[in-house]
Amino acid sequence: MLGERGVFPEKFVKSMRGTLTQGGLVIVTLQPDARALYDGRTLAQYKDQIVLGFGRDAPVNQSVLFTRGETARAVDFKLAPRAYVEQRIDGLPPAFVTPPAEALAKIKREAASKRKARGELTLRGGFAEAFIWPVAGRITGVYGSRRFYNGEPRRPHYGIDIAAPAGTPIKAPAMGRVTLASPDMYFEGGLIFLDHGLGVTSVFMHLETLAVKVGDEVAQGDIIGTVGSTGRSTGPHLDWRMYWADQRIDPALLAPPR
Ligand SMILES: [Zn+2]
Incomplete structure (x- = not known):
């Protein structure tokens, strides 16, 4: 179109x-x-x-x-309606399926910092660039799937999972400003938010290392970190998610077909 x-x-x-x-x-x-x-x-x-x-x-x-x-x-x-598949993830440590009471305060704090990181609408043009894939690799999880962890139903999966060896560099899919960079979130592990402007934000999860900090401006293709298996993850992969305002959108529709 x-x-x-x-x-x-x-x-x-x-x-x-x-x-x-x-x-x-x-x-x-x-x-x-x-x-x-x-x-x-x-x-x-x-x-x-x-x-x-x-x-x-x-x-x-x-x-x-x-x-x-x-x-x-x-x-x-x-809008064209979508149909979503079901995916079962087994073999997770139980603490990632039902977090223990002592983890709840950390999870709540992290939810607040994530909301804050996406709270400001900025005027920059990253959203309009032709997005590139942040890493190459096999797709192991898709947007929208209904998720079961160790057999228990949980929220749908909003990202695209790309399997890649630990340490693989992750590229910024479009230009943006880093609004969150944390090495140790409960569910996400190493986590980066990249603000592409007008409410469009990319989220990168389970990183082994972070190469950027909050406030950094990155261009498309810049290395922002490396693939890992931190947080609620069963093997090295990148989980790439996107928001527009509070709507979760499908990154695979922005990046080129593959
Ligand atoms: Zn995922």
């Missing part, structure tokens, strides 16, 4: 790219004096671009309100 307007009218929109699907992210270039409201709020713009992201279970019926001068129009559109 590159360079097309898709469902959006020319009065408000110049072009759109991305996929209107659950788990999808679209980048819309507005006409210079147009605005867009989604879910009751005006969307931030970077160089006339706005971003919309749709979570795993986002409603298929969607609407954006466009305004330009005195004109306003609500545009309804549909």
Whole structure:
């Protein structure tokens, strides 16, 4: 859909790219004096671009309100629904399936620091770059799958798991600013957040080593750390996740097909 307007009218929109699907992210270039409201709020713009992201279970019926001068129009559109597979992970230490009471305070603290790290919407253009894969390797887990750990149902998997030897360098898939860099999170182990702008954030989990710190600006392809098996993990792999605002989106839809 590159360079097309898709469902959006020319009065408000110049072009759109991305996929209107659950788990999808679209980048819309507005006409210079147009605005867009989604879910009751005006969307931030970077160089006339706005971003919309749709979570795993986002409603298929969607609407954006466009305004330009005195004109306003609500545009309804549909998302393609996704079907998600089931995946069972066995052989985990029980403490990662049901954390012991003494771990709960650490887990709660970490949840707060993760929320804080994604709390600020910034104006930078990493989201609009053509993303690259952070590591090469076999895909061992996909976005959206229903997860069972040691047979117990848990939250769905929101990342893409890429198996690679421990120590494999991880590249920034697009430019961004490091908003979290922690070597020892309870579930994620070595963890990095990279803010690509307009609410789009990449998350990298289970790292063996971190090569960046909070505040660092990285370009696409820069090494940010190495693959490991820290946290809730059964072998060396990178778990790459993405957010738009609080919506979890599918990184595999942004990186090139493989
Ligand atoms: Zn994973």
